[in-house]
Every structure is written in structure tokens, then in C-alpha cells.
Amino acid sequence: MAETMIINRFGAISAVHGGRTALLGETHEVTYTELAGAAGGHAAVFAAAGLRAGDRIALLTAHGAPTVAALLGALAAGCAYVPLDPGFPVARLRHMVDAAGVTAVACAAEHRDLASTLAGDRPVVSLDEVPPAPLRPVAADPDAPAYVLFTSGSTGVPKAVGQTHRNLAHVVDNQIAALGVGPDDRLSLLASFSFDAAIPDLYPALLTGAAVVPVDLRRQGLAHAVEQLDRHRATVLHCTPTVYRFLLDTLGARRLATV
Template identity: 45%
Template sequence: MSLHELVIDSARRYPDRPAIVFGDDTLTYRELDRAAEEFAARLAAAGVSRGDRVVLWADKSPAVVAAMQGVLRLGAVYVPLDGTAPVGRVAVVAGDCGAAAVCTDAGRRPTADEVLAPTTAVLDLDGGEEREAAVAPRVDAAVAPDDPAYVLYTSGSTGTPKGVCLSHRNAAAFVDWAVAELGLGPGDRLANHAPFAFDLSVLDLYGAFAVGASVHLIPREWAYAPHRLVDLLCGGTLTVWYSVPSALLLMMRDGGLLTRPAPPALRAVCFAGEPFPVDGVRALREWTGARLLNLYGPTETNVCTFHEVTATDLERDRPVPIGRACSGDTVWAALPDSSVAGPGQEGELLVAGPTVMRGYWGHPPQQGPYHTGDIVRVRPDGGFDYVGRRDHTVKVRGHRIELGEVEAALGSHPEVDDVAVVSVGEGLDAHLVAFVVPKPDARPGTLALRAHLAATVPSYAVVDHVHLVPDLPRTANGKADRAAMRRAHTESRARRDTSASTRDKATADKEGRGR
């Protein structure tokens, strides 16, 4: 079943059940189906047809979800961009994918009109005169399983965004697995924490639509407001939560999550996108009896492995495993000579199967298995432990260092809540810098942290500098922003050097006057 048929089918079976909840507003499946039809008619009137790309540039709302569905019903392809995306990025993405239309809100439309090509139609998401002019016949374009459904743009290594092209088959393989694994049904209520431009949102939206459940959209301004998130989770009737670990850590540390009773309706807490410090997982397990699932996979494959947390996992001093293959995929760790790694060995994780992307937009189709760039260690049970990024492997003074290993070691310190390590400088000037978020009321010293590291990693992997920070800087998707950390360290050193130079000059002047 194609992605847009999920809503059509649920509207037929459960017309009056809630489909989308957004604050005090609720859209039933009947209303969502009608809104999608109206938007499809408006797009068709603007010249959008099968295979065209449509950029959706706006803050999260039911209107954006209806727009996604409207795009799909024409056999077209939606390209979601968060409302925080600068107009320059919107122009680059629209140009890269050859967008036939950009849909945005009334406040952003004048800006979009200024930078987009004249051949690109610009539509208001709220409709206005276009809605009055549009006629909404039933639209349900026949699409093949391998036809593209959406394109998610990620940051490219060259600085130019890359469009990950996902088909209906790619998404359905993951959604079907998730529905079965989580036992989703019409009575479920799924939280949507991730932006629509982030692949985590695929489970929230289409897992709900597949079974007639409801998805509860979390506004962008609430995404990292810990008390808001805790009130939503503990004060509502959500059954499934899915977010990056940093959101859960924030809720526990600053939102008082662990002081509130766990909601009895909560059945599953899923997390993905980055390693979850094991102390945080332990605290979460003590708080709730809900299933805890670690989902793993890059945007190019969505979720391709998973692991359900066990009591044994909580005895470890490193993050829980990323587990075994799921979603119909085959995964393995490849050694440098391309042979398959065995238990205890480390290699790059490769993925083959139905969730692997069609390719990057404008580039040749994906051929063969996808190389994730993630280094994993094969466990005795055939599952995997995440070690770190291949491109997070750095050379410092001639030594190869995996930053993930250093982070895991620092993260096991009893006074550390969260940590990220970056390499700054090149050649002989290269050094390791740690950004550490202490536990509440803790202030671990640099010497203590370095001593802790020295007990578990080689001497060349001990960090040179430590910054204690209230929170790690984050990208729009909630991941650690390593570029921002490098800039912050460089600026801090520059300020310190300037201060030292000023002090030295003042001392020299004083001594000169005294002679």
C-alpha cells in the first residue's frame, strides 16, 4: 500500500477517529482526507503532476501533513524543510530538486517569491483564494512501489545539501515492521517530536496512519522546552514516544520527568539518532515499565537495526547495543579487506534491503549495499555495538583515535550527564577537546576527568581541554553540533590569548615604569 493510501484507507475505516492532534486542535481522518483532497486539487491547478517535486517550507502543523498527503495523491514527491530553514537554503534545495512548487505560509511567501525561479509556483498552505477556486475530486494516483515518495535533504560533506530520495517501498518496509513490532492499533497515540524534515517523523506519521491511530504533533518551540515536553508526556494519554536521546535527557535533567509518575498508558519509548548514555537509560528504566527500544539507521536507510533494552544492558558502562537487523534488511560489518567481521571484531556497517534509498537526487541510483560510515563491533549474539563514525576517527600526533570511544569513556564518569568530543587543529597542533554536561549539582574538574579517561583509554586519547557546559549545542535535528563546538573552543582560546597578551603588556609597562 502506498503512503497516501494509508490515510485514504483509515478514513474509510475510522472516519471519525482523531488522526492529528496539535495543541487544542484535532483533525479526524475524515477531515484529513478532505484537506488532502483539497490540497491535491490546488496543486493540480498550479500545474503539479506525477513525479514533480514540491517543497514544503513551514513550521509543523496539520496543514503541512495535509499538504504531504495532497502531494502524494498526485503521484508527486514532497520535500519537507523546517520553518527555521533560511530562505537561501530553500532556494538551493528547490533548485537542486527542480521543484515545481514551494508551499509555505503567508508570512514566508513574499520572501519565497523573491528568491525562487519564476517557473516555480508558490502556494499558501492556508489556501486563501486558491482554496475557493479549487475543486476537490477524489485523487488517488496509481504509483509503483519504487516510485519516489519524499526527499529528505541532509548536510553534504562538501557543504552542499544532498537529497536522500526515498520510495514508497522504502518507507513501507520500515513502517510495516514498526507497526508489527510495536503492536500498533487504532487506540494508540503517537508523539511526533522530530521535525518533518527528519526521518524519525516517518514512524510517528505513517505508523499512526497505517492503523487508524492518532499522531500528536509537538510544536517546534516545544521541542527542547523540558517542562512542556514532560507535561505532554505525563499529563496526556500518549502510548508511544519517539525522539532523540537528548530530548529525553533534557526532560529528565531539567523538566522533572523522573519526579512525576510514569503515565500508565505509555507502552513504548523509542530513541534514535545518537548514542544514549547508559546512565540515562538506567534512570528511564527505573521510571517506567514501558518497552525501551534503541532504533538505529541513517537517513539513507531509515531504521535498519533495533535493540530492546534488557536488564543486562543496564550493567554495562557504555550505551546499549544497536542490535540486529529489522525492516527486512540485511546488515553486516565489513573489515578493511571487505570480508565480514566476526564476534569481537570491528568494521563498517553495511546495509542491503528494502529500506535502502533509491539514491541521492540528481546523482546515479544507489547500487549495492549502503555503506553507513558507522563503525560497529560484532557482539557474540550476532548483534552490534555502535563504536562511532568512520569520519569521527581522527589522527592526533600520529595516533588513530575513535572519538566515540573517548565519549563513551568520559560518559561513564559518575558526574557526567552528557559529553561530546571534537578534534581541533591539524598536524602537530591537533588536540582533543571535550564538552561536558555535568549531572545536577556536580562540577567535575578537568584533572578528575582526565584521570578517569587515563584509566580506560590510551594516553594519546586523553582530552587536552574540557569545557563544562549546561547543554551541548544541537543542530535542528537535535544531534550534537560538532562544528559549533569547534568554533566555541577556538573563540574561547582566542579570548584567553587576548587576555593573556593584555596582561603581559600591562606587566611589562609596569616593570618599565619601575626601572
């Protein structure tokens, strides 16, 4: 069912809103046309590496556009993605790769050594200089996993949790309806892609023609997050209550508009 597949819906939106901005980065903007081409290019790389529908691809990529393009590419290849945060301890990442049943580890150049360490006997797929390619519709089982994420591990060993395409679409549609997300919105994305908090920021934007403002909060800090959200005039802020309190402290006398 094409309407259940997030990647197919993104393809339809990118065809309508191709010239609009999808990602608002620190140095440049990525349009829907550019992001769709990047997703198609990554899907082609995964297919050329021998990955097939149903395989699970671990992603070692930088926060922001590189990760967004890679995870969309994994979905476009009919695979499930497993985002790995390069800042996590190696032992934790190795556990995630094993527990998620990863087929291959895909990485950018700066994470090649770490990818090789984690991959074991699995292939390592290079994501350096991926050329754009057409984003083609995907026919997949709506009840197959779209991604595998992990619990925090605060009560023990992190546990793998898979989410199906059908459930992902349900969550995203609920978020779009609850917040009234539309093409003129700009959504913050402060959470690591390794946590499910990134889901209600990324896909509601990409399925409505809105834009995402990704900030690597742990690496860049709260002051940078405030600067980026203000610079790009974010209209929707999504974060934990703790992060919100620290954001207010960082703002000082300035006011953060909320909806």
C-alpha cells in the same frame, strides 16, 4: 499497486476510522475524515496549479496539521514532497530547493515572502484556506520518489536523499510491527518534518487508526512537549537519546512510562 502507496492505504484507513482522531493539536483535534478531506483539497490545489505526477513540491508550512495535510496532498497528487523548515537559514533552504529538483514551492500565508525568495522562476502555490475535497486513489510507480529529505550537513553540504513509495511502505510496516502500533495508540511527533525521524512517527499512526501528537520541539521547548504528551496520554515516545535525557530532566520527579 495500491497496497504499496501510503496515500491509498491512508484513504482506506480514513474510510474505516473516519470519526477517530488523527492529529491531537494544542487547540483542537483533527479526525481522519477531516484530514482526508484536507489532503484531497491540497491535491486539488496542486493539480489546479499545473503540477503533475512526478513533480517535486517544496512545502513551507507550520509544524503539525498544516504540514501533514500538505504532504498527504502532495502524495495524493502523485507528486513527491520536499518539506522545508522555515527556521532554517535562507542559504540552506535555497540549496535544498535546487538540489531536490523542486518544481514549485507551496506555502501558507505567513511564509509567502520566504517562498518567493526561494522559488526563483518556479511557481509559488498558495495554501491559504484550502477547501476539503474527496481523496481519490492514486496510481503511481512504486519505485518513484515519495519524498526528498536531506542529510544534516554536519560533514559538509546537506545531501538530497529520495525515498520511493515502496521503500517508505516497507519502513512504515516494519515500525508498525516492531512497536505493535494499533488504533488506541498515540504517537509523539517531535522531529522536524525535514528529517526522516518524523517518518516512523507519522505514517505508522495514520495507517493504523492511531493518533499523532505533533510538537514543534525547537520552538515550543521541552516543558511544552512534556505537557502535551501527558495531556494527550501518548503511548509511544520516539526521540533521540539526547532529547530523551533532557525530557527526563524536565520531568523531574515525574515518571515517563516507556514501552
